[in-house]
Amino acid sequence: xxxxxxxxNIGKAYRVYRSESRRFASWFGLPxxxxxxxxxxxxxxxxxxxxxxxxxxxxxxxxxxxLLKMIVGTLKPTEGKVQINGRIAAILELGMGFxxxxxxxxxxxxxxxxxxxxxxxxxKIIPKVEEFSEIGEYFDEPVRTYSSGMQMRVAFAVATAYxxxxxxxxxxxxxxxTYFQHKSFSRIREFQEQGTTLLIVSHDRSAIQSLCDRAIxxxxxxxxxxxxxxxVFDFYNAIIAEKENSTVEVKQxxxxxxxxxxxxxxxKVEEIGLYNNKGDAVEVIGVGDQVELRVTVKVCQEIExxxxxxxxxxxxxxxxxxxxxxxxxxxxxxxxxGDRYMFKIAFPANFGIGSYSVQTALVDRDTHLTANxxxxxxxxxxxxxxINKIFFLGCLWNESTILIEExxx
Amino acid sequence: MFRDLYKYRNFIIQSVxxxxxxxxxxxxxxxxxxxxxxxxxVLIYALILSNVLAAKLPGVDSQYAYAIYLMAGLLGWxxxxxxxxxxxxxFIEHGNLIKKMSFPRVTLPAIAVGSCLxxxxxxxISMLGIFALLGHQFNMAMLWLIPLTLVVVVFSLGIGLxxxxxxxxxxxxxxxxxxILQMLFWFxxxxxxxxIIPEVYxxxxxxxxxxxxxxAYQQILVYGNxxxxxxxxxxxxxxxxxxxxxxxMFRRSSAEMVDAL
Numbered sequence: 001x002x003x004x005x006x007x008x009n010i011g012k013a014y015r016v017y018r019s020e021s022r023r024f025a026s027w028f029g030l031p032x033x034x035x036x037x038x039x040x041x042x043x044x045x046x047x048x049x050x051x052x053x054x055x056x057x058x059x060x061x062x063x064x065x066x067l068l069k070m071i072v073g074t075l076k077p078t079e080g081k082v083q084i085n086g087r088i089a090a091i092l093e094l095g096m097g098f099x100x101x102x103x104x105x106x107x108x109x110x111x112x113x114x115x116x117x118x119x120x121x122x123x124k125i126i127p128k129v130e131e132f133s134e135i136g137e138y139f140d141e142p143v144r145t146y147s148s149g150m151q152m153r154v155a156f157a158v159a160t161a162y163x164x165x166x167x168x169x170x171x172x173x174x175x176x177x178t179y180f181q182h183k184s185f186s187r188i189r190e191f192q193e194q195g196t197t198l199l200i201v202s203h204d205r206s207a208i209q210s211l212c213d214r215a216i217x218x219x220x221x222x223x224x225x226x227x228x229x230x231x232v233f234d235f236y237n238a239i240i241a242e243k244e245n246s247t248v249e250v251k252q253x254x255x256x257x258x259x260x261x262x263x264x265x266x267x268k269v270e271e272i273g274l275y276n277n278k279g280d281a282v283e284v285i286g287v288g289d290q291v292e293l294r295v296t297v298k299v300c301q302e303i304e305x306x307x308x309x310x311x312x313x314x315x316x317x318x319x320x321x322x323x324x325x326x327x328x329x330x331x332x333x334x335x336x337x338g339d340r341y342m343f344k345i346a347f348p349a350n351f352g353i354g355s356y357s358v359q360t361a362l363v364d365r366d367t368h369l370t371a372n373x374x375x376x377x378x379x380x381x382x383x384x385x386x387i388n389k390i391f392f393l394g395c396l397w398n399e400s401t402i403l404i405e406e407x408x409x
Numbered sequence: 410m411f412r413d414l415y416k417y418r419n420f421i422i423q424s425v426x427x428x429x430x431x432x433x434x435x436x437x438x439x440x441x442x443x444x445x446x447x448x449x450x451v452l453i454y455a456l457i458l459s460n461v462l463a464a465k466l467p468g469v470d471s472q473y474a475y476a477i478y479l480m481a482g483l484l485g486w487x488x489x490x491x492x493x494x495x496x497x498x499x500f501i502e503h504g505n506l507i508k509k510m511s512f513p514r515v516t517l518p519a520i521a522v523g524s525c526l527x528x529x530x531x532x533x534i535s536m537l538g539i540f541a542l543l544g545h546q547f548n549m550a551m552l553w554l555i556p557l558t559l560v561v562v563v564f565s566l567g568i569g570l571x572x573x574x575x576x577x578x579x580x581x582x583x584x585x586x587x588x589i590l591q592m593l594f595w596f597x598x599x600x601x602x603x604x605i606i607p608e609v610y611x612x613x614x615x616x617x618x619x620x621x622x623x624x625a626y627q628q629i630l631v632y633g634n635x636x637x638x639x640x641x642x643x644x645x646x647x648x649x650x651x652x653x654x655x656x657x658m659f660r661r662s663s664a665e666m667v668d669a670l
Contacts, residue, residue, distance in 0.1 A: 020579045027661035073511035076664040101431035113420030
């Protein structure tokens with residue numbers, strides 16, 4: 001694991017001068033103080049090693065693109081240093097600089113030149129670009145005749161023609177048809193296996209959790225969280241819900257996982273437990289068992305409406321199932337301070353073998369964005385084992401009957 | 410900076426070629442337009458002004474002298490005008506690319522100069538053709554055009570870079586420079602001979618940096634003389650200084666340039 005990228009206390013300021021002549025004067029070393037400095041990002045440091053896959057998350061304006069531009073090198077940090085050992089390729093500029101009058105081939109040659117490859121390297125890789133993009137004879141037609149998906153294909157093939165040490169993947173990846181998406185994803189994974197470091201920017205939790213082994217969350221130009229993706233996304237959700245008087249609490253569970261809870265505290269989960277059909281509290285259940293999730297909620301302050309939401313997540317944090325009492329039309333109206341409710345949620349445990357967690361949310365309506373009384377990730381953890389079912393793979397118990405008909409014998 | 414230029418030499422050559430291809434790819438006459446444009450200008454001036462001015466052109470007895478004189482001046486002016494004009498907007502034009510991709514930005518003016526030079530070469534060749542038709546033969550003095558072209562490139566690149574960098578931050582420059590260039594064109598003896606300027610005012614011409622250059626073009630192409638080097642060398646010196654200042658400003662501004670684009 002060699003150090004590939006090292007961000008050392010970088011900051012970026014946009015400077016406004018009272019007049020542009022002062023700016024010109026400042027280049028010639030004359031003392032000209034900018035009248036305004038606007039820091040979009042400051043005191044940011046982290047390191048990335050080879051083979052890591054790092055997701056970068058954060059709300060709009062958190063500084064993600066500024067950071068990426070500084071890593072790519074188009075933007076120079078005002079202070080601090082970005083150190084890179086190896087070549088960077090970015091899929092965020094897909095199709096950038098494509099000239100519509102030129103053919104796909106000419107554009108590919110041009111773009112590879114722009115990336116700094118010499119004539120020989122370009123010449124050698126062009127057939128592979130043509131092959132990977134799979135657009136057939138169109139490769140020698142002007143790009144203006146392309147559909148946007150075809151343009152994307154060529155652009156992706158060019159950007160990933162040679163394996164870079166660092167590959168930056170933007171949301172842009174979700175364009176193109178499903179077939180090509182799979183193809184490009186498998187190329188990215190292939191690179192990763194060969195040691196390429198991935199930096200992925202996305203709001204898509206499942207994309208990041210399936211590709212990344214680390215996530216960094218930015219907020220107001222600072223790294224506020226750096227850890228495993230599940231933990232960071234839980235924190236991210238909590239931050240989104242954060243309002244006035246709201247608190248975010250993070251604590252380490254016995255299992256080593258990190259529980260994030262947040263909320264304004266008008267209502268709280270007092271107790272949560274999973275019970276089997278005999279009424280005993282259990283932590284281990286069998287596939288297909290009928291179980292009941294009991295959540296006791298206490299109202300601490302008078303509120304308009306109370307809605308309980310829950311979801312069951314697998315070990316990677318992917319949601320297996322989740323709903324809330326808004327959708328089931330069981331909203332509690334005008335609960336008073338001191339009221340207590342028990343929600344009994346019964347369901348069959350039709351899950352595959354593994355460890356699952358329950359996340360709860362006490363909110364006012366269908367999302368936690370308008371009011372978030374309390375949000376707890378990893379409120380409860382349980383294990384599913386296969387006791388009496390036939391062997392199966394996957395995270396869903398979806399028992400089938402297989403009928404074999406003899407056609408010719 | 411110069412190492413980057415060398416490393417990206419293939420890219421620059423490729424880009425100059427792409428520039429030509431894309432400009433003419435969907436026009437029937439293709440590359441001919443690069444020549445037809447200045448030549449039609451020659452035709453217009455020749456038609457309108459030849460009767461007024463032809464008589465006053467000293468030292469040449471050909472009836473087409475005025476047309477040749479015009480073309481000589483325009484060959485030099487077009488190169489200067491084109492390089493300054495391209496450099497002026499080059500960073501703004503490629504703003505998106507500069508913001509998104511990391512590549513040596515110094516290649517951009519290099520590409521611009523490259524494609525301007527190719528255009529100028531085409532123009533020169535077609536002018537030679539017309540000269541031959543008008544009975545004006547090729548002469549060895551025309552070889553002086555090679556160093557002279559270099560002087561024009563250095564001078565106009567220097568001016569273009571300085572203005573191009575400033576234009577990113579102060580967009581008024583992009584608007585005002587074409588006007589100034591237009592004025593400079595008419596203050597330079599290109600469509601008229603120096604002799605029509607009254608003697609009393611003629612020394613003002615020495616303040617015009619394009620005068621020695623255009624004069625050199627006319628000396629070479631019209632009279633077959635070697636140019637007056639004193640003036641040309643002064644411009645070369647000025648061009649070198651301007652280019653150094655331009656490159657210095659380009660380097661100093663490159664961090665802030667992306668912010669302003």
